[in-house]
């Protein structure tokens with residue numbers, strides 16, 4: 131499978147091991163991460179983001195990303211990806227042999243300074259150069275833009291800024307662009323409008339979206355993206371997730387709820403809902419709290435009322 135197949139099929143990328151765990155203070159062992167990976171893979175997830183190459187002091191949960199990728203090796207039928215945010219990250223990615231990279235910057239200046247330690251324009255310039263280097267080194271690259279639909283520090287983000295950043299990443303050679311609602315400020319209309327504009331401006335690029343459910347609009351935004359032609363969505367099992375550098379950040383659209391939405395409309399996901407709900411149960415037991423996803427509880431209710 132490649133990142134640029136345009137077969138029109140729905141593709142959910144599970145990011146539990148990266149976005150999901152990065153906010154958790156309980157550190158998951160390598161063994162627990164491997165187990166979680168295999169549960170997700172066996173449930174039918176074809177793309178799994180397993181970690182990020184950030185400074186271990188900044189996000190301790192991600193410290194063993196290199197080791198995790200080396201241990202997993204190449205997995206048949208499953209694309210393993212990791213997030214690269216800077217030069218050092220690219221160096222580590224190439225060393226540990228990951229084949230697919232997400233390389234992203236923020237379009238909000240304030241968020242970029244907090245998250246990447248540099249202004250948005252500078253971060254974009256560095257990242258486009260890094261994308262070229264990564265592609266030259268044989269990596270598959272998905273370029274990403276954070277805070278596309280708004281920023282808690284800056285409010286609305288101009289569409290012009292999103293389009294010009296997307297354009298630069300496409301020129302650098304990225305075949306897929308991931309539009310991220312890092313702060314959960316998107317609405318079904320803004321998703322539709324931004325997707326339409328990016329599609330019009332860069333028609334050859336594949337667009338995927340990454341949605342946070344901060345204001346309860348995650349699934350509505352996902353459906354709006356689907357209606358606008360998007361077929362690749364990021365999700366997190368149980369609705370885990372968030373950004374350490376966004377005030378009040380909440381989790382991603384839960385994998386199990388996205389699977390339920392699409393399957394109940396007759397759109398195939400290839401993912402076993404029961405297996406994902408069992409994974410949520412295991413995560414809830416480990417974290418000792420209830421996760422925001424709904425379908426695990428629906429399934430439990432259905433089982434007990436049989």
Ligand SMILES: [Zn+2]
Pocket residue numbers: 149312340342371372373382
């Ligand atoms: Zn996220």
